[in-house]
Amino acid sequence: MHGELPLMTEENLKVTELEKKLKKKEDELERLRKENESIKRSNLELKEEIFQFKGLVYSSTSLITFLKGPDYIIEFANKPIKEVWGKGYDVEGKSLFDVLPELHSQGIKEYLDQAFYKGEPFHARSLPIEHDKNGEMVRYFFDFSYMPQYNYNREIIGVGVIAQDITNRKRAETELKESEHRYREMIHSSNSLIAILRGPEMIIEIANDAIKEVWGKGANVEGKSLFEVLPEIVDQGMPEIFRTVYETGETVVAQESPIMHLKNGEMVLGYFDFMYQALKDSSGEIEGVSVIANEVTNQALLNRQIKKSEREFRELVNFMPHKISLTDTEGVPVYYNQSWLDFTGKSFDELLSESYLDMVHPDEREFVENEVERCLSTEENLDIEVQIRNKDGNYIWHLAKATPIRDEEGNITSWISSSTEIQKLKEDEKRQEDFLKLVSHELKTPITSIKGYIQLLLASLPDDNRDTEKRLPIKPYLNRVETQVERLIRLLSEMLDLSKIEQNELELKIEKFNLNSHVREILEDLKYSNRNVQLELEEDFSCEVHADKDRIGQVIINFVTNALKYSPDSNRVQLKIFEPEKGHVAVSVKDFGIGINEKEQNQIFKRFYRISGNKDDTYEGFGIGLYLSNEIIERHNGKIFVKSELGKGSEFTFTIPQNHQK
């Protein structure tokens, strides 16, 4: 080719032709290479896209699965759906209904078929599905979408499932509904009267049966204004109350509020405890008023009854002439009635601020204080006579009594005391006693004289006077007169002793003496004046005693004269001195007379009691001998008792301590 001119030869032409073909191939190859690169690139992009998409599906909180073919083979399921299924993570390649056989009976296949065969997507909300969790069926709620899946040729090859587990939301909703239901149920079944009123017009939103019954306007009141339903309360100040609550948010409470309302078609007066409270929405705005009320008509009427009764009793207590006071459990006065104020000339507060002891006569304060203390601690009634100072400063005799007031459990809650003026009674009593004393004293003078002369006469008459005796039995007659004078003297001293007991003047003169010789002396005297009587003395014990010699003698004489008196057919009386227990001595007097029946045995130591019997009339005396004896022995801290059998006789015994103790 060097130095030679290119020649258009046949050979040259062929080469050129080939070169052209090669160039074309090369161009095509280049295009293919480029195409290949583009495909590679788009393949990569597709892979990335799928990867991203898969990642989205996997990481989604929605439940996602792809089911392939008419057997719904799980081609893919994300983690959340596997967790709901609870059958592990290796479920791909298996039929959905093999993995979750519990779905068979729940109509799921119909939904899937709808999407698979008809190509219709199926959406369901709040679909309940039960899953078998280790043998326990647990109910879930889902929002579902079943969507047909297509291949490249627009043929359906499976169903895609996207679901949301709304079980928790559903449960919360149910609970809320139930709670609201319960709340409404509670309101309606409550015995309290409940209503909820909305807005400034007080539209009744809720009114329970109880309040409707009291309103008496039937069942259909909801949606109406309260004042439209109950026009009768408008004049009773109710709108103002509601307005206040509604406008200020204040709670208004009313107790035992009287309200006229309709009941069975009649206007009646009822009493109610009310509470009106503002109802606020979640932002704190007042949107209405709630009414909670309780009918307390019975209680209110009872309270009024109690108040009325209390007022009446207070009037009664103040009207009484007796001085009435109340003290607390410690004995401190808390109330004085009008009579106390009138008597002392002091005000109620003045009386309460002073000690009640200040009103008591100074000589009696200690006694009164001790008695009150004793009653407070023993819970016994107080019953004393005491002098209380009046407004003029004079001390007036009162009979003061107090008794505890107890609650249902029996605990003392207070003491009520009543003081009654007995000044006149005391004075009368004193006059009577003085008179009695005077009478017996005055009678004693002539009797002393009579007795003296009888004894003088008896002494002056010669013992041996048989001749004159036959004509004129002066001595026996005088003896009889003397006996009756003695009897008169005994009666007089009994009367005096009785008045002494009544006036608490029976004082003992304690001295030491030999009881045995004293009894012997008494018996000698008695024998002297009762010559036909057989008096026997048995001395089992001998002792000196500290006692009132005369009074003890009096008891023994009383026992013996009683024994003789009630032994009309026997003249035998047995006395015995013995030691009933260490430090004590007893004297008993036994007769064989008419005896005393059991019923009367308890009575005979009472004042003026006399044994009843056939020969009643012949038993002399006032019937105070044993009463007096009992008093005397009691004052010696001794005991007196009787053993007796009707028709067989009686045995009277007294025991006293050998050493007298006050």
Add this chain to the structure above:
Amino acid sequence: MAKILIVDDDQTIGLMLKDILEFSGHEVVASMEPKKTKENIGKHGVELILLDKLISGVDGTDVCKSLKEDEAYSHIPVIMMSALHNVGDICKEAGAVDFLAKPFDMDALLQKIELILEKQPDSSRT
């Protein structure tokens, strides 16, 4: 037997006592005036006194005390009397040698007088 002064405002008792005591051989002066007791003692040479506790408003114990406080009369025994039983101690405290409760026994009265007179050291009994 002794000379006895009876001081009692009650004439009946005074007379009765006079009769009894005279019957028993005593000499008796009866007085209704307690204030003249000392005078009567001096006038009649009294050896024993029977004195009532309450004589026309005068307390016999005061009379007794005034006698006992007076040396000229303190040696004369006084027996006091009363219709009240429980005043014996008061009378004895006032200086009475004994006490008689009315109504009394004649024998008891005479016995007491006998005993008291026996004990008198300076007996002027006849």
